Amino acid sequence: MSEQYLIESFERYFNEEMLPEEKAYFEKMRNENPELDQMTVEHKVFMDKLAEYADRRNLKDNLQSTHKSLLIKGAIAENEHNLSKGKIVQLWHRYKKTMGIAACIAGLTTFIISGSMQVIAPANRSEIQQLSRDVEQLKKTQDIQYSKIKEVTKMPEGAVVKSGGSAFLIDGKGYLVTNAHVLKGSSAIVANSDGQEFKTIIAYVDHAKDLAVLKITDADFKPVRRLPYDLKSGKVDIGAEVFTLGYPRNDITYNKGYLSALSGFDGDTSTVQISLLANPGNSGGPLFNKYGDIVGILSTRETNAQGVTFAIKSNEIFQMLKNWRDTDTSAISNVSVSEKGNLKGVNREDQIKRLEDYVYIVKAYN
Amino acid sequence: MNPDKKEHILLQGLANNDSKAIEIIYENNFSTIQALILNNNGSYDDARDVFQEAIMILYEKSKSESFELSSQIKTFLYAVCKKIWLKKLQARGKHATYLDPSLIENTVIQESDLDTARQLDVDFNIMEAALEKIGEPCKSLLKAYYIRKKGMGEIAEMFGYTNPDNAKNQKYKCLMRLKKLFFAQYNKMNEDE
Numbered sequence: 001m002s003e004q005y006l007i008e009s010f011e012r013y014f015n016e017e018m019l020p021e022e023k024a025y026f027e028k029m030r031n032e033n034p035e036l037d038q039m040t041v042e043h044k045v046f047m048d049k050l051a052e053y054a055d056r057r058n059l060k061d062n063l064q065s066t067h068k069s070l071l072i073k074g075a076i077a078e079n080e081h082n083l084s085k086g087k088i089v090q091l092w093h094r095y096k097k098t099m100g101i102a103a104c105i106a107g108l109t110t111f112i113i114s115g116s117m118q119v120i121a122p123a124n125r126s127e128i129q130q131l132s133r134d135v136e137q138l139k140k141t142q143d144i145q146y147s148k149i150k151e152v153t154k155m156p157e158g159a160v161v162k163s164g165g166s167a168f169l170i171d172g173k174g175y176l177v178t179n180a181h182v183l184k185g186s187s188a189i190v191a192n193s194d195g196q197e198f199k200t201i202i203a204y205v206d207h208a209k210d211l212a213v214l215k216i217t218d219a220d221f222k223p224v225r226r227l228p229y230d231l232k233s234g235k236v237d238i239g240a241e242v243f244t245l246g247y248p249r250n251d252i253t254y255n256k257g258y259l260s261a262l263s264g265f266d267g268d269t270s271t272v273q274i275s276l277l278a279n280p281g282n283s284g285g286p287l288f289n290k291y292g293d294i295v296g297i298l299s300t301r302e303t304n305a306q307g308v309t310f311a312i313k314s315n316e317i318f319q320m321l322k323n324w325r326d327t328d329t330s331a332i333s334n335v336s337v338s339e340k341g342n343l344k345g346v347n348r349e350d351q352i353k354r355l356e357d358y359v360y361i362v363k364a365y366n
Numbered sequence: 367m368n369p370d371k372k373e374h375i376l377l378q379g380l381a382n383n384d385s386k387a388i389e390i391i392y393e394n395n396f397s398t399i400q401a402l403i404l405n406n407n408g409s410y411d412d413a414r415d416v417f418q419e420a421i422m423i424l425y426e427k428s429k430s431e432s433f434e435l436s437s438q439i440k441t442f443l444y445a446v447c448k449k450i451w452l453k454k455l456q457a458r459g460k461h462a463t464y465l466d467p468s469l470i471e472n473t474v475i476q477e478s479d480l481d482t483a484r485q486l487d488v489d490f491n492i493m494e495a496a497l498e499k500i501g502e503p504c505k506s507l508l509k510a511y512y513i514r515k516k517g518m519g520e521i522a523e524m525f526g527y528t529n530p531d532n533a534k535n536q537k538y539k540c541l542m543r544l545k546k547l548f549f550a551q552y553n554k555m556n557e558d559e
Contacts, residue, residue: 004538007545046545049552052486053493054513059383059425063418066385066392075393076400078410223524225506 010043072233072318130181130283130300154189154197154218159365161185166246166285167214168294169358170231170317171332172224174198174216177317178284178362179299180205183212185364190214193252193356204324204331209270210299211312211320214362228343228354229286230293231314238262242274244298245352246285247361254352255282257307264310265300271310272296278309286359287311292343292351373439380421381428391421395440399447407455416454420446423483449480488555496547504540511537 012018013026030037070076155161165182167190169175176190183202191197198218205212236242236259243256257276264271274287278301287296296311324331343351379387396417403413420443497505503525510516510524522533 003542004535007538007541042549043545046548049489049493049548050512050544053490055383056422056486056490057494057513059388059422060418062383062385062388063392063421066389067396067414067418070389070393070396076396222526 006039007043010040011047013040014044014047068233069318069322072315130179154199155363155365159187161363161365164247164281164361164363165283166281166298167360167362168284168286168297169224169227169360170213170321172227173332174221174223175203175332176200176214176216176360176362177297178212178214179297179312180207180210180212181299182284182362183214183364185366187366188214188362188364190216190360190362192360195250196220204320204328206320206323209312209316209320211297211317213320213324224358227358228292229288229358231317232289232293232295233315233318235262236272236289236295241290242276242295243288243290243348244276244278244282244285245288245356245359246278246282246298247359248279248281250361252356252359252361253282257309260308265302268310270316271299271312274309274311275307276309277307281361282309284362286355288351288355292346292355376439377424377428380425388421391424391439391443395443398440398444402444402447403451406451408451412451412454416447416450417443419450419483422486423479426483426486427479446479453480489552492551492555493548496544496551499547500540500543503536504543507533507537508540508544 009018009026013023018026030040067076071078162185163182165178167176167178167182170177182188183205188200188202189197190200198216198221200214200216200218203213203215238259238261240259241256242259243254245252245254247253255277257274259272260275261273263269264273278298282298283300285298286294287298289295294314296313297317298309298311300310302308302310321332343354346354376387376391380391396413399417399420400410400413403416404410408416423446424439424442497508500508507521507525510521511518516524518530518534518537521537522528522530525533527533527536
């Protein structure tokens with residue numbers, strides 16, 4: 001009996017997978033052969049230790065991700081301001097009900113006011129512009145590259161492209177994050193920087209946050225073991241250098257800028273303002289810090305000013321993933337995070353070479 | 367729901383590695399422990415480590431059927447954290463003079479609970495070191511099968527094996543190597559004692 005065959009037998013024996021006769025034979029052998037008996041026991045010890053290890057590993061990972069998500073939620077803190085949190089939490093529990101009622105009233109009032117404002121005030125939303133490429137824009141590029149696209153595209157015949165944008169992998173298994181507004185049609189295909197196209201399904205959409213998750217379903221897609229970037233949850237400081245990769249054209253395009261304000265359009269706290277030239281098609285693209293870690297996702301720009309662009313904070317991405325997990329068991333359980341500072345100290349050209357493989361162009365169609 | 371019942375459900379959730387239960391236990395207790403550690407010469411990292419260590423101990427207890435928590439989860443965790451932290455401080459050679467007197471007060475936790483936890487930690491580290499040593503793709507393959515409980519078909523696809531049988535073959539080879547590495551270290555540790 002080869003050792004491998006032995007191990008296989010042990011496993012089947014302990015997992016109760018043996019047929020009755022086989023089991024009886026195995027037990028007889030054990031009985032007559034002290035050496036085999038000892039090996040069986042030893043293997044059992046090993047398998048128990050491995051199971052114990054698996055249990056603890058899973059729990060440890062679970063604890064780490066709980067810690068991280070509670071930090072983001074603000075339920076626990078790691079800075080001095082919130083040291084007296086214990087007290088505040090107690091007070092909060094005591095007055096939760098009262099505050100709930102107050103919040104309801106406040107919410108209702110806001111609702112009525114903003115409702116009436118919308119009726120009275122002229123729509124000023126044209127001041128900002130979503131950075132997805134609309135049909136005209138795309139048509140132009142399509143006309144030029146028509147023959148090329150037609151040859152390779154995986155879009156169903158007769159499909160009309162409704163909008164396009166960028167997306168990036170957040171999980172090596174083929175999950176991409178993009179803006180909800182990029183996905184105007186009913187389906188979408190994505191292509192990597194080499195132009196290879198993949199079919200996707202829309203896995204999750206959060207219109208309020210303007211975020212969505214696409215899952216590549218194409219058999220051609222090779223899962224990635226490890227992404228070269230981390231999704232950073234912490235705050236980014238004003239003046240921090242940032243850059244983006246995206247698809248305002250059919251080729252991947254690099255732009256750089258800096259964080260210019262900690263809130264977005266009209267003081268929106270879920271976004272930040274960056275001084276960076278972005279064009280339609282950049283929507284859904286990752287916003288990297290100088291080390292190549294993701295700190296946000298590009299979404300809109302101000303129409304009246306050049307270079308005023310807004311990015312959704314990465315915390316919102318974490319929140320969305322959490323909401324998704326809470327409602328759907330098929331959701332990805334952990335954002336696969338690479339080792340810290342993977343691209344630290346690497347010059348920009350090389351960073352881009354490493355990163356461009358993970359940024360995709362999205363073409364939504366009907 | 368009466369408080370005892372709630373605590374019971376939380377413990378059961380913990381025993382099953384249920385994320386929701388873990389989050390509730392974490393959220394309800396972490397800040398208190400953090401304050402305890404920070405006020406007694408500890409850092410944020412210390413607080414996280416000590417707290418998570420205490421949860422591991424609670425986890426082991428919650429898994430054994432005979433276990434009945436005689437005190438509330440909160441009291442238990444607080445007592446365990448106190449004990450762990452005091453030991454860590456002593457190991458670091460810090461003077462107890464700056465410490466909050468309540469830290470030194472006797473706790474209801476038995477020394478044997480901490481000893482079991484320490485033994486489990488030792489075994490855990492031996493297994494972890496062995497897994498690190500076998501290299502890729504063995505490490506990822508075994509982790510996918512034994513820790514993330516993926517099926518052989520899925521694993522074959524993930525790693526690019528042409529069929530599940532080949533993946534299974536590879537798994538046994540890896541397991542054999544892991545077993546050898548594990549026992550080399552494990553037996554050495556147990557002989558020393």
